[in-house]
Amino acid sequence: MKPSPLQLNYVAYPKILVQAIPLTDDDTEQEVDVSVALDVDVRYEDNGDHTAILSLKNSKEVGVAFDFEIQVFAKFSIDNDLALAAYKERFPVLAAVDVARILFSGARELLATVSARSPHGVLSIPSMILQPSDVNITFESPPEALVPALFGVPFESLRLTKRELTSGASNGDEEE
Helix, strand or coil: CCCCCEEEEEEEEEEEEEEECCCCCCCCCCCCCCCEEEEEEEEECCCCCEEEEEEEEECCCCCCCEEEEEEEEEEEEECHHHHHHHHHHHCCHHHHHHHHHHHHHHHHHHHHHHHCCCCCCCCCCCCCCCCHHHEEEEECCCHHHHHHHHHCCCHHHCCCCHHHHHHHCECCCCCC
């Protein structure tokens, strides 16, 4: 077993909403909807105190047994040597995806626990494979400057795609 290059320093759930939708007289059993909408933002800060916010909610509004929304906020740090060994030239993109995976797992488990005593039983969200395209990555400073200063590697050595640098992985100052 190896230590993780990611360390969650703080995790909070600023929003937890789980509401069972009552059954009608005509229904004996209402289908439990597991369609979800997921939004993940990871921001790399100049001081190394990075943040992540994950929002998970049902994606349908009609014909569902539950209305739910969970928001997770986390602060995390990265051990550069371990991260470079684990992620190679895809660091910091894969590190951001791993943080998102950790937060999704926690939100999924929280939702199952909170819904366990509902009239519909446990609401179990299916496992998902989160990929770089699922995570909005931003940098406090332009990544060309932040990556070498913060992570100790030349920016050019990272294989960051144009999409990661322009749409998601930006400094957040551009207008869309």
